[in-house]
Amino acid sequence: MNVLIVGGGLTGSFLAQVLLQEGQQITVIEKRPASADRLQAMLPAIRVIAGDGDDPATLEQAGIRAADVVVATTGDDEDNLVVCLLARQEFRVRRTLARVNNPKNEWLFTANMGVDVWVSQAHVMADLMREEIAKTL
Amino acid sequence: MKFVIVGCGRVGSRTASQLSLAGHDVSVIDRDPNAFLRLSPNYRGQTFEGVGFDRDVLIRAGIERADGFASVTSGDNTNIVSARTARNVFRVPMVVTRIYDPRRAEIYRRLGILTISPTDWGATRITETLLHPGMTTLLTMGHGEVTLVEVIASEHLDGHRVDELNIPGEIIVCSLARDGRAVIPTAGTRFRLGDVLSIVVDTLSMGRLQQMLRMP
Numbered sequence: 001m002n003v004l005i006v007g008g009g010l011t012g013s014f015l016a017q018v019l020l021q022e023g024q025q026i027t028v029i030e031k032r033p034a035s036a037d038r039l040q041a042m043l044p045a046i047r048v049i050a051g052d053g054d055d056p057a058t059l060e061q062a063g064i065r066a067a068d069v070v071v072a073t074t075g076d077d078e079d080n081l082v083v084c085l086l087a088r089q090e091f092r093v094r095r096t097l098a099r100v101n102n103p104k105n106e107w108l109f110t111a112n113m114g115v116d117v118w119v120s121q122a123h124v125m126a127d128l129m130r131e132e133i134a135k136t137l
Numbered sequence: 138m139k140f141v142i143v144g145c146g147r148v149g150s151r152t153a154s155q156l157s158l159a160g161h162d163v164s165v166i167d168r169d170p171n172a173f174l175r176l177s178p179n180y181r182g183q184t185f186e187g188v189g190f191d192r193d194v195l196i197r198a199g200i201e202r203a204d205g206f207a208s209v210t211s212g213d214n215t216n217i218v219s220a221r222t223a224r225n226v227f228r229v230p231m232v233v234t235r236i237y238d239p240r241r242a243e244i245y246r247r248l249g250i251l252t253i254s255p256t257d258w259g260a261t262r263i264t265e266t267l268l269h270p271g272m273t274t275l276l277t278m279g280h281g282e283v284t285l286v287e288v289i290a291s292e293h294l295d296g297h298r299v300d301e302l303n304i305p306g307e308i309i310v311c312s313l314a315r316d317g318r319a320v321i322p323t324a325g326t327r328f329r330l331g332d333v334l335s336i337v338v339d340t341l342s343m344g345r346l347q348q349m350l351r352m353p
Contacts, residue, residue, distance in 0.1 A: 054214055056244055078190070078214040085221070089248050107192055108218065112225045 001025065004067040004093075006053030006083045007074035008039045011099060011121075015073060016046055027062050029053040031074075054082045056090060064091045072098040077105040081113045088114030138162070141203045141229075143189030143219050144210035148235065148255075150175035152207060157182045164198035167210075189219040195227070205231040213237055220250050246280070269347050275335065284340045285311075290332040293351050300324035302349055307342045311335050 001024050005012045008030030016026045016039070026046040030036040036050035051058035053074065064070065070087040072080035080098045087093040100106050100120035109118035138161050142153045145167035153165040154177035163182030166189055167173065173184045187194035189208055200206065206229040208219035213236050220234035233251045236242040242254035261281060265274055269286075276285040294302075299310050299322045312335040313322040319333075320326075328334070338346050 055238075056241065076214070078212065078218045081218050082214045085217070085248070086244070090244055104191065108190055108222060113218070113221065 001068045002063075002066055003027070003069050003071065004059075004062055004064055005029070005071045005073060006059075006080075007031075007072065007099075008035055008048065009073070009075060012071075012073040013039050013042070015071065016043060020045055027067075029058060029062050054079050054086070056086055059083075059086060059091065064093065067093055069093070069095045069097065072096070074099070075101055077101050077108070081108060081115070084109075084114040086114070138204040139199055139202055140164070140205045140207070141166070141195070141198050141200050141223070143167075143206075143208040144216075145169075145172035145175060145184070146209065146211060147175070149207070149209040150177075152209065153182060154180050162199075166194055166198055189215055190222055195222075200227045200229065203227070203229050205229065206233075208232075208234045213241060217245055217250065221248075224250070243280075265343070269343055271350070272343070272347065277340070282340055284338055284343065286336050286338060286343075286346075288334045288336060288350060290328045290330055290334060291350065292330055294328040294332075295330045297328050298324065299326045299328070302328075302336075302346075304342070304345075307339045308346050308349070309337045311337050 003019055003024050003026050005016055005026065005028045008028045012028055016028050019026055020043060028039060028046060029049045029051055030039060031052055033050045036048050040048040049058065049062045064087060070093045072083040074080055077100060084096040084098050087096050096114055096116045098109055098115045098118045100109055100118050103120050103122045106120055109115045140156050140161055140163050142149050142165045145165050149165060153163050157163045157180045164185060165182060166185045166187055168188055170186045185194050185198045189210060200223060206223040208216040210216055216234045216236060220232050223229045224232040233253060236245060236252050236254050237256050239254045239257035242252045242257065246252045262274060272286045272288050274284055275287050303309055310322055312319050313326060314333040315329060
């Protein structure tokens with residue numbers, strides 16, 4: 001499968017690493033040039049593009065039209081929303097996933113913004129911790 | 138009418154102040170409370186500290202009963218997310234947003250978001266002024282394909298007929314003002330030195346109009 005990840009921070013690069021082990025084809029767009037270089041050195045088998053993932057020209061350069069899935073994992077919720085919106089409306093990507101940074105913004109991550117699936121780290125972590133806390137009682 | 142403005146920078150504060158001065162019910166939202174200092178002392182509306190896509194803030198600001206919504210923060214992405222939410226979630230009838238990046242503005246226009254790109258607009262106006270001195274752009278239509286310009290008739294035009302300037306589908310003189318009175322000229326109307334002409338022109342034909350205005 002062809003996966004395009006926007007955001008090469010901790011979340012994005014760890015996801016790239018995991019998917020690479022599964023044998024997927026990975027492209028990562030990372031805004032900060034130093035982080036992009038570091039990621040490319042760490043995972044030579046993936047394609048890293050240094051640039052703005054919310055810029056349609058950069059998305060096109062990264063091969064978004066050939067992507068089966070686009071994952072928006074930047075630390076900015078509005079950037080992740082715009083990436084999904086462009087992926088769906090402009091580039092007709094089949095499936096989009098987004099990271100929610102601030103749980104307060106969860107309500108925005110809908111089909112209206114081109115988001116198929118969202119993962120809210122604070123939400124997921126709170127749920128897991130709540131379960132563990134319940135076990136100790 | 139009720140208006141919600143997100144972003145209280147130079148444009149947002151002026152928009153909010155003008156609407157308020159015109160007697161409308163205005164709410165302005167900004168994440169920096171100091172931004173509200175830009176509002177006119179006569180501003181009668183409300184101010185809300187917060188982000189333009191925070192549901193609670195939007196609802197407190199009255200978005201559910203708003204007639205119009207504008208997102209004019211310094212962040213293009215914030216503006217897009219706010220505008221699309223206002224339109225598709227809260228069904229605000231009139232939504233407008235500012236996008237600095239002209240290439241992106243074009244895409245969001247296609248997505249049905251009414252987009253104003255001051256970068257594009259400013260650069261086009263400045264280019265036109267440099268290239269076509271003597272012609273003032275009054276209005277551009279569509280995405281700039283058709284332009285309404287104002288021209289003061291020079292001695293070159295004096296005595297020529299309107300139909301010498303009109304080219305169907307390219308250039309139409311739609312108004313002629315003389316001695317403070319404007320008329321819609323007919324084909325046979327003759328120009329006189331100092332006439333103020335409003336001309337609708339295909340933007341691609343601006344150069345041609347420029348040449349014709351120096352007609353012998």
